[in-house]
Amino acid sequence: MQCIYVTCVMKLITPKMDRREKNMLVLDSITKRFKKNTALNMISLSLPKGLHLLTGPNGAGKTTLLRIIAGIIAPTTGQVSLNGISLFSDSVRFKARIGYLPQKFGVYPEMTAQKFLRYFADLKGIPASVAAQKVEEVMDIAKITSFHNKTLRDWTKGMRQKVGIAQGLLNDPELLLMDEPLSGLDPQERYYFCNLFSQLSSERIVLLSTHIIEELAALADSIMLLDKNKLQFKGPIPRMMDTARGGVWLATLSEGEWNNKKTELIVSSLRDNNGLYEVRIISAVRPEITGVCSVEPTLEDTYIYLVSKDDSE
Amino acid sequence: MDKYQEILGEIDKDENDKEMVAVLNKLSNYTVPEPTVAMTSSLLNNLKTVLRENDTSSNEAPFIKPIDRVAIQKTVDAGSLLSIFRLVKPQMNILTWRFIVTTSLIIFAGIFLTSGDTSLIFLTNGAPILGLLTLFYEHRAQLYGTNEMEASCPYTPAQLAGARIIVTLGYTVIVCLIATGMIALSFSDILINEKILLWNTILAWLAPMVFFLGISLAVSLRLGIGYGCGSAFLIWVMQIVFEQNDFGNRFIQAGLLREMPMVFLVIGLLLIAMHIRYLRNEIDYSQNG
Amino acid sequence: MVGIISDEELARQLQQGNEIALETIIARYHSKIFSYIYRMNKNYHSANDVTQEVFIKVCRNIKGYNAEYLFKTWLYTIASNTCKDYLKSAYVQKTIPGFAVADNIRDYEDTPEEFLQKQDEREAIIEVLNQLGDIHREVIVLRFYEDLKLEEIALILNIPVGTVKSRLSYGLHTLKRLLKERGGELG
Numbered sequence: 001m002q003c004i005y006v007t008c009v010m011k012l013i014t015p016k017m018d019r020r021e022k023n024m025l026v027l028d029s030i031t032k033r034f035k036k037n038t039a040l041n042m043i044s045l046s047l048p049k050g051l052h053l054l055t056g057p058n059g060a061g062k063t064t065l066l067r068i069i070a071g072i073i074a075p076t077t078g079q080v081s082l083n084g085i086s087l088f089s090d091s092v093r094f095k096a097r098i099g100y101l102p103q104k105f106g107v108y109p110e111m112t113a114q115k116f117l118r119y120f121a122d123l124k125g126i127p128a129s130v131a132a133q134k135v136e137e138v139m140d141i142a143k144i145t146s147f148h149n150k151t152l153r154d155w156t157k158g159m160r161q162k163v164g165i166a167q168g169l170l171n172d173p174e175l176l177l178m179d180e181p182l183s184g185l186d187p188q189e190r191y192y193f194c195n196l197f198s199q200l201s202s203e204r205i206v207l208l209s210t211h212i213i214e215e216l217a218a219l220a221d222s223i224m225l226l227d228k229n230k231l232q233f234k235g236p237i238p239r240m241m242d243t244a245r246g247g248v249w250l251a252t253l254s255e256g257e258w259n260n261k262k263t264e265l266i267v268s269s270l271r272d273n274n275g276l277y278e279v280r281i282i283s284a285v286r287p288e289i290t291g292v293c294s295v296e297p298t299l300e301d302t303y304i305y306l307v308s309k310d311d312s313e
Numbered sequence: 314m315d316k317y318q319e320i321l322g323e324i325d326k327d328e329n330d331k332e333m334v335a336v337l338n339k340l341s342n343y344t345v346p347e348p349t350v351a352m353t354s355s356l357l358n359n360l361k362t363v364l365r366e367n368d369t370s371s372n373e374a375p376f377i378k379p380i381d382r383v384a385i386q387k388t389v390d391a392g393s394l395l396s397i398f399r400l401v402k403p404q405m406n407i408l409t410w411r412f413i414v415t416t417s418l419i420i421f422a423g424i425f426l427t428s429g430d431t432s433l434i435f436l437t438n439g440a441p442i443l444g445l446l447t448l449f450y451e452h453r454a455q456l457y458g459t460n461e462m463e464a465s466c467p468y469t470p471a472q473l474a475g476a477r478i479i480v481t482l483g484y485t486v487i488v489c490l491i492a493t494g495m496i497a498l499s500f501s502d503i504l505i506n507e508k509i510l511l512w513n514t515i516l517a518w519l520a521p522m523v524f525f526l527g528i529s530l531a532v533s534l535r536l537g538i539g540y541g542c543g544s545a546f547l548i549w550v551m552q553i554v555f556e557q558n559d560f561g562n563r564f565i566q567a568g569l570l571r572e573m574p575m576v577f578l579v580i581g582l583l584l585i586a587m588h589i590r591y592l593r594n595e596i597d598y599s600q601n602g
Numbered sequence: 603m604v605g606i607i608s609d610e611e612l613a614r615q616l617q618q619g620n621e622i623a624l625e626t627i628i629a630r631y632h633s634k635i636f637s638y639i640y641r642m643n644k645n646y647h648s649a650n651d652v653t654q655e656v657f658i659k660v661c662r663n664i665k666g667y668n669a670e671y672l673f674k675t676w677l678y679t680i681a682s683n684t685c686k687d688y689l690k691s692a693y694v695q696k697t698i699p700g701f702a703v704a705d706n707i708r709d710y711e712d713t714p715e716e717f718l719q720k721q722d723e724r725e726a727i728i729e730v731l732n733q734l735g736d737i738h739r740e741v742i743v744l745r746f747y748e749d750l751k752l753e754e755i756a757l758i759l760n761i762p763v764g765t766v767k768s769r770l771s772y773g774l775h776t777l778k779r780l781l782k783e784r785g786g787e788l789g
Binding site (some may be wrong): 142143144146149150156159188192 | 667668670
Binding site (some may be wrong): 063067070071072091092093095096097098099100101102104105107108109110111115119120122123124125126127130134137138141164169171172200245253 | 411
């Protein structure tokens, strides 16, 4: 009994410490209205440690959502908190825990990568005594230690992207937000960084937006599909694919048949087989085509299924 | 030898230049011993160990050393003035040496090439331009698109703006003080006579500079730093034009700036304060993301 | 040319930890890097140490090597920087040791007189090379002994090609002058 009492008292009087096991990003009813349109409508989610993908059609609001979480723009309504720290009432503590990579970003062209990262280390409040070491550390992780004497003006897009990723890691963030982080990288680099993000996600929340789900599908813990201002899906990828089961069909059409039907069908892929078209059709009901059969959905099928769902409703 | 020809060509010498060919011949006498077989195999063994170390470490999660967040929070603490001063150092790095040398040389050259009253006029008219240029250069992040990354950092926009204004004012004031010193040296009565004259000289450029910086910052609240500096520049041009022009003078008492500098200094400071106070925590992204 | 594997391909294999690729790279570059460092450091034993350090750095950082850039350039950049660090930190002797290994380079077809003359000439050129500033000597070593192109040297030293040319020219002209002062006629 005494042990329980002591433990309770200790929990009460110990200041709230950030315990890694409690990593959680919580969004509560985030809505964002611009003058001309509504970008986000009542988005709520809670993300634990792990690798989470944010996907959706262009203009769906992915970048806006990431900007809101990063504290760059304010939502019209709603709350954001990380490990119990609110973005709005405690922005310094919140931002001290995040790293953010925008979709498009510029650099000071006359700076070397080292200077640039040192500048951001200072901007993130990293004490001078550890800043230099931090810069070296992230340059090593992002694989940009060679050519660090070259000014950023002379760096290729892909190399600059790596500098951006390095910048996001400077303060050992508990939440890593990245908007299309793999763009501009060659296949070898994409492979390396996909693995890097996966490894990093064992210790923190990694949320990244991407168009190309396939690359990260095997490594992701969950996926969120943002379309028409709402979260159409959030959860593990296999569960997402379950939703499309029974909605994907395979048919073989002649050129004439295809020309007749193509305007009324939603298609995820089309393959030309010597004049015959092999078509994967997305439809909630069985399409009226002879010889059509139901098939297991692929990731791409699922995406199109979910994105085109609301159009027909 | 082909190689000799190439080298001679690279240093713009004729291939028949006997002396140079002799130099190259002498160079080729500098033979060096090869590494021994033992050295090479010892090297290989060491390197293989390194390679194997590489492999094991790459399977682990990259180790990012944990960071002291309490220290970060203390550094950035939005309430303290010290936090802004800590921010000033990285913001100073945004002013490149090239910028500093170019702008200060222009000012000093202008003072050098003019004399007496003309120098003063040059300085009082040049100070606002120097201020606007520096302000714009300090805010290059808006131009390059670096501002989004900067906005995700813990310092508030107000702290960042404050630090940049300090750097801008600091730099321009130092340059103009040196220029004032240059004028004063050629005008020794300013020093010998009343100190008030020196203060008046300083005020003569300080007031318009702060005033135009204030306008620029106030406008930039709504329209960004480019339009801010641009509009301040336009007003500066109009002020000069109207001052020269009797007709214009009837419209706007453009000479007021010269006659009541303290008023404009205070207005400028108020505009700057307003800028910091009303700086929105938000860059305007009205397009869809 | 069939069957000659490129440096960049070897480097990629090295990134995967391929030890055969390592052996091929060492076979291609050990001697070159060694001779480069020897001429920059003027000391046989330290040349061995520094060469080892260079290759260790290469192996440690190979995953950071980007195949967009020539492997050779990357390798020499590491070698050049490592040399500079070494020259800055160690007490570098201004006299020229290392003659104990002159035997290694003796051409046994020489008569004793020829051997001694070659020794003398070698000493002479080493001496004047050392009288050159580091930045000029480096360009000469990279161009003349390592047979690198001007553009490659520019990348390695992180200077414009024009500067490489002017340092090469200045270096060679200075050598000419120093040799003349030392021993009379040339050509």
